[in-house]
Amino acid sequence: MTVLVTGVAGFIGARIASFLLEQGEEVIGVDNLNDYYSPKLKQARLALLEKSTGFRFFRLDIATEGALPEALSQYAGRITHVLHFAAQAGVRYSMDAPSAFVRSNVAGHVAVLEFARHLPKLEHVVYASSSSVYGRNTTMPFRETDRVDLPGSFYAATKRMGELTSESYNHLYGLPLTGLRLFTVYGPWGRPDMACFKFAEAIFRGEPVSLYSGDGLARDFTYVDDVVEAVLRVMGKPPESGARILNIGNNSPVLVRTLISLLGEKLGKEPKIALSNRPAADVVATWASVEAIRDLTGWIPETDLESGLEQFVRWFKRWMAA
Numbered sequence: 001m002t003v004l005v006t007g008v009a010g011f012i013g014a015r016i017a018s019f020l021l022e023q024g025e026e027v028i029g030v031d032n033l034n035d036y037y038s039p040k041l042k043q044a045r046l047a048l049l050e051k052s053t054g055f056r057f058f059r060l061d062i063a064t065e066g067a068l069p070e071a072l073s074q075y076a077g078r079i080t081h082v083l084h085f086a087a088q089a090g091v092r093y094s095m096d097a098p099s100a101f102v103r104s105n106v107a108g109h110v111a112v113l114e115f116a117r118h119l120p121k122l123e124h125v126v127y128a129s130s131s132s133v134y135g136r137n138t139t140m141p142f143r144e145t146d147r148v149d150l151p152g153s154f155y156a157a158t159k160r161m162g163e164l165t166s167e168s169y170n171h172l173y174g175l176p177l178t179g180l181r182l183f184t185v186y187g188p189w190g191r192p193d194m195a196c197f198k199f200a201e202a203i204f205r206g207e208p209v210s211l212y213s214g215d216g217l218a219r220d221f222t223y224v225d226d227v228v229e230a231v232l233r234v235m236g237k238p239p240e241s242g243a244r245i246l247n248i249g250n251n252s253p254v255l256v257r258t259l260i261s262l263l264g265e266k267l268g269k270e271p272k273i274a275l276s277n278r279p280a281a282d283v284v285a286t287w288a289s290v291e292a293i294r295d296l297t298g299w300i301p302e303t304d305l306e307s308g309l310e311q312f313v314r315w316f317k318r319w320m321a322a
């Protein structure tokens with residue numbers, strides 16, 4: 001297999017690439033290394049990947065017209081799989097910088113599909129969507145068959161646009177596509193703008209942890225290596241017809257308050273909590289039904305929050321000390 005991974009310096013893209021390289025696959029990675037969060041963290045993830053001889057990296061912006069076909073012309077003939085994980089993430093940031101989301105998640109998504117549809121050996125495009133497309137839905141758990149017309153954030157709207165664009169590319173060109181609705185992924189090498197890292201950083205520094213007030217704030221926290229395992233299984237199963245969408249979540253929502261207490265325990269410090277109002281872009285709770293991916297691949301999430309946090313905190317302490 002020759003696999004193109006977009007967003008390869010990102011949290012999830014880097015982890016997937018590292019598993020593929022361990023299995024001896026050739027990985028072509030692209031990323032623009034933008035500074036939405038510490039480029040130092042992105043460079044450190046890349047440095048690990050660059051130890052493998054099967055890895056090639058191209059710094060480019062997927063949304064720049066012609067950038068992918070131009071940079072990857074010598075690999076296009078052998079790419080069998082595209083794992084599209086580049087995106088502008090961050091529900092609250094999408095209120096500050098909506099155009100960054102249009103560029104990466106709408107124009108960039110189309111550019112990846114355009115590139116993919118001309119690949120002669122292509123077997124499957126797997127791309128990251130998000131649990132945020134369930135938006136203001138309240139019927140739990142969230143199922144792939146639910147209507148998703150009520151995005152809570154502009155980020156969610158752009159991820160939904162990615163799904164709809166994919167649907168049209170499948171219909172028009174027969175492109176084999178699976179979209180993965182990922183539910184709050186956490187783990188080693190995680191994103192500094194996400195709750196797990198932000199809370200850990202505040203506790204570690206003895207600063208107050210900002211928790212949104214109100215009852216029932218919960219997330220279906222999903223361990224990154226469970227996500228990688230799901231992606232690897234789905235890759236090998238392109239849909240026979242139609243574009244497919246699957247949830248990848250832990251199927252076990254946990255109160256955000258519990259996450260904070262567990263992080264305090266693992267870091268050996270009592271968290272101080274500062275309550276604040278929940279921004280309109282943040283939904284109250286998420287919970288994934290995972291029956292569809294289980295029926296297709298046999299995958300079920302294996303890591304409970306306590307064991308996943310153990311791994312996260314071990315890495316986090318090393319990262320903060322570096």
Ligand SMILES: NC(=O)c1ccc[n+]([C@@H]2O[C@H](COP(=O)([O-])OP(=O)(O)OC[C@H]3O[C@@H](n4cnc5c(N)ncnc54)[C@H](O)[C@@H]3O)[C@@H](O)[C@H]2O)c1
Nearest residue numbers: 007010011012031032034061062086087104128182184185
């Ligand atoms: N982490 C989560 O909990 C989560 C949840 C739901 C969905 N997702 C989705 O999963 C995917 C990966 O998320 P992540 O957490 O690894 O985020 P990340 O920000 O760590 O990784 C995304 C990478 O894409 C790169 N990128 C962004 N725009 C680009 C562009 N125009 N051209 C080239 N590279 C670009 C960034 O530099 C970054 O390295 C994204 O599509 C995200 O929306 C993540």
